[in-house]
Amino acid sequence: MKTQTIFFKNPAYIREVASIAGPKEAEGPIGSYFDKTVEDDSLGQKSFERAEVMMHTTTLKYLLNKAKMRSAQIDLCVSGDLSDEITGANFTMRSFDIPFLGIYSACASFAESIIVGSTFIDAGHMDRVICSVSSHFSSAERQYRFPLELGNQRTPLSQWTVTAAGALILDKDKGEVKVECATLGTVIDYGVKDANDLGAAMAPAATATLVSHFRCTGRKPDYYDAIFTGDLGEAGSRILRSLMIEEGYPLPDSYNDCGVLIFNREGQKVGQGGSGAACSASVFCSYIYKKMLNGELNRVLLVPTGALLSKTSGLQGETIPSIAHAVSFVKVQ
Amino acid sequence: MEYLIIYLKVFLTGGLICVVGQILVNTTKMTTARILVIFLLLGVVLETAGVFKYIAEFGQAGATVPIMGFGSNLAKGAIKGTLEKGLLGALTGGVESAAAGMGSVIFFAFIVGLISKSKTKT
Numbered sequence: 001m002k003t004q005t006i007f008f009k010n011p012a013y014i015r016e017v018a019s020i021a022g023p024k025e026a027e028g029p030i031g032s033y034f035d036k037t038v039e040d041d042s043l044g045q046k047s048f049e050r051a052e053v054m055m056h057t058t059t060l061k062y063l064l065n066k067a068k069m070r071s072a073q074i075d076l077c078v079s080g081d082l083s084d085e086i087t088g089a090n091f092t093m094r095s096f097d098i099p100f101l102g103i104y105s106a107c108a109s110f111a112e113s114i115i116v117g118s119t120f121i122d123a124g125h126m127d128r129v130i131c132s133v134s135s136h137f138s139s140a141e142r143q144y145r146f147p148l149e150l151g152n153q154r155t156p157l158s159q160w161t162v163t164a165a166g167a168l169i170l171d172k173d174k175g176e177v178k179v180e181c182a183t184l185g186t187v188i189d190y191g192v193k194d195a196n197d198l199g200a201a202m203a204p205a206a207t208a209t210l211v212s213h214f215r216c217t218g219r220k221p222d223y224y225d226a227i228f229t230g231d232l233g234e235a236g237s238r239i240l241r242s243l244m245i246e247e248g249y250p251l252p253d254s255y256n257d258c259g260v261l262i263f264n265r266e267g268q269k270v271g272q273g274g275s276g277a278a279c280s281a282s283v284f285c286s287y288i289y290k291k292m293l294n295g296e297l298n299r300v301l302l303v304p305t306g307a308l309l310s311k312t313s314g315l316q317g318e319t320i321p322s323i324a325h326a327v328s329f330v331k332v333q
Numbered sequence: 334m335e336y337l338i339i340y341l342k343v344f345l346t347g348g349l350i351c352v353v354g355q356i357l358v359n360t361t362k363m364t365t366a367r368i369l370v371i372f373l374l375l376g377v378v379l380e381t382a383g384v385f386k387y388i389a390e391f392g393q394a395g396a397t398v399p400i401m402g403f404g405s406n407l408a409k410g411a412i413k414g415t416l417e418k419g420l421l422g423a424l425t426g427g428v429e430s431a432a433a434g435m436g437s438v439i440f441f442a443f444i445v446g447l448i449s450k451s452k453t454k455t
Binding site: 153 | 359362364366453454
């Protein structure tokens with residue numbers, strides 16, 4: 001077996017990013033970083049699933065506008081979301097005449113889309129690729145836990161699915177930030193069964209990917225200006241920190257979790273923090289990317305984490321396997 | 334004054350049941366659906382053991398409005414049905430005595446479903 005880490009020989013550069021987020025995200029600590037926020041998370045649609053599709057579609061259109069491009073200039077779209085059979089991304093792509101690959105790694109989907117897109121560009125098959133994901137609190141609650149109509153009590157370890165869409169354009173032509181390398185995750189299952197405690201299920205997967213990344217590259221955690229996990233939440237990040245100490249790679253203070261960053265945990269009553277596919281995507285396509293552009297961060301490791309459960313597997317009492325992919329971004333000097 | 338004491342008893346009983354529920358939500362991995370069913374079955378057990386009527390006497394609506402009351406109602410009906418109609422009554426009695434509750438749940442859920450829409454929690 002080859003190593004889990006890919007160094008891109010012809011790296012892809014980020015041409016442009018776009019993010020649109022919901023009302024609760026807008027009130028959060030990094031609310032001002034999003035391109036656009038909406039006041040009504042139903043977006044005037046008759047279902048939350050439709051609202052999510054509309055948000056995803058609008059984000060892609062906005063991204064093309066921002067980059068001053070037409071859809072004909074995009075060679076491929078690699079997108080995903082959390083709905084059944086990724087209908088959110090599938091329905092979104094009805095509005096675009098762009099070849100499409102649907103991907104799913106739950107909340108790690110954003111990393112998967114960047115890895116797939118960068119690989120196509122590296123191989124020379126494609127010149128410009130859009131990577132995007134979306135998630136919506138109200139469609140995800142129905143998908144993974146209970147319908148909203150049940151008026152269910154939230155448990156202390158639960159997390160709040162981010163309502164947002166994040167998208168970026170990868171380009172073979174040189175830009176300011178490049179996708180330097182990526183570590184592909186393996187599926188890890190420590191036997192957690194609680195769908196309200198996904199941080200605990202995903203932390204071991206993040207640990208495995210990070211350890212593999214550091215071993216393959218010979219780097220130490222402080223090589224990066226910042227390491228961001230996707231949506232471990234407060235409790236999950238704490239588990240990750242202690243697991244990394246056990247592995248001999250203690251994480252520096254510059255480590256943070258997108259789910260912790262996006263909400264004010266105490267004030268906004270979000271349990272352990274944000275989660276969802278759009279958690280890492282919307283935080284990267286706003287806060288992190290802007291910090292890279294203005295020079296505050298030059299080397300960033302993004303490690304979105306995904307809990308690979310389904311409605312059926314949960315009801316059948318199965319445990320929750322998880323995955324994490326790591327992508328390293330470098331500011332081009 | 335007498336009314337206040339009744340209210341206090343009702344509040345204490347209902348509140349205590351909810352505290353047990355909250356403890357289960359916070360400290361176990363059980364889903365709320367499962368906790369609900371446990372309370373229902375607890376009502377059945379307490380009714381069958383003859384304890385529930387004392388709780389209901391003390392706490393009144395505080396004991397009967399939570400789902401334990403529904404469980405007790407089912408058990409009460411099944412026992413009554415068995416005594417009156419034999420084994421078949423064990424099956425029909427429970428549903429019979431809970432018919433008003435179940436009928437109104439379906440009816441009102443339908444009406445509310447027609448006129449309102451779910452919203453994201455805030």
